[in-house]
Amino acid sequence: MSHPSEKISKKESLKDQTPRDPPWSAEQWRLAGRHRAEKPEKRYPVIISSSTGLFRTPRQLQEMAGLSSLPPVLWSTKASLSDKVEAAGRGDNGKEAEKVRYCEVNWEQLAQVQKRTHGENVIIWFQGKKRFAWLAMSSRPRSERSSSDDGNV
Numbered sequence: 001m002s003h004p005s006e007k008i009s010k011k012e013s014l015k016d017q018t019p020r021d022p023p024w025s026a027e028q029w030r031l032a033g034r035h036r037a038e039k040p041e042k043r044y045p046v047i048i049s050s051s052t053g054l055f056r057t058p059r060q061l062q063e064m065a066g067l068s069s070l071p072p073v074l075w076s077t078k079a080s081l082s083d084k085v086e087a088a089g090r091g092d093n094g095k096e097a098e099k100v101r102y103c104e105v106n107w108e109q110l111a112q113v114q115k116r117t118h119g120e121n122v123i124i125w126f127q128g129k130k131r132f133a134w135l136a137m138s139s140r141p142r143s144e145r146s147s148s149d150d151g152n153v
Contacts, residue, residue: 043104045126045133046113048073054117054136058103064136065113071103076124076133100124102133116140 024032046065048055055061058071077097102124105113117136124133 041106043106044110045074045076045102045124045131046105046110047100047102047122047124047133047135049101052135052137054119054138061103061105061113064116065105065109067105067109071105073101073103076100076102076126079123079125079130081123081130100133102126110134115145 046061047053048058048061058073062070077099118138118140119134119136121132122135123130
């Protein structure tokens with residue numbers, strides 16, 4: 001056991017340690033930062049051909065979102081936060097889960113669609129996880145759109 005007068009301050013003990021050399025040179029760090037993998041663009045599903053939705057075809061979504069090409073159509077099932085849809089496509093209540101078609105858009109395109117439509121977020125299985133998808137219900141009147149909107153529908 002040490003005597004109280006022999007206590008060394010933390011600052012003094014750290015001062016005696018020799019600094020460690022960094023594992024990589026500054027050039028290696030710079031090159032590693034330049035070559036890092038690009039993150040994929042975040043995508044958001046927009047429901048089409050729903051019995052209650054506005055978009056019946058991918059072309060309608062393409063026009064509303066200002067997409068340069070026709071988006072591919074994908075299939076999924078609706079879910080709820082508490083629902084556990086099995087592989088057979090049945091929810092906890094035993095009923096068959098509603099199948100929906102959707103297209104993916106980026107965040108800017110989603111903002112364009114949401115600015116021009118009234119709708120709601122619904123939950124679907126998206127890329128193996130429960131995710132929100134935009135279900136457009138109706139077009140917004142021009143008077144409700146922001147002034148930055150170009151008015152194309």
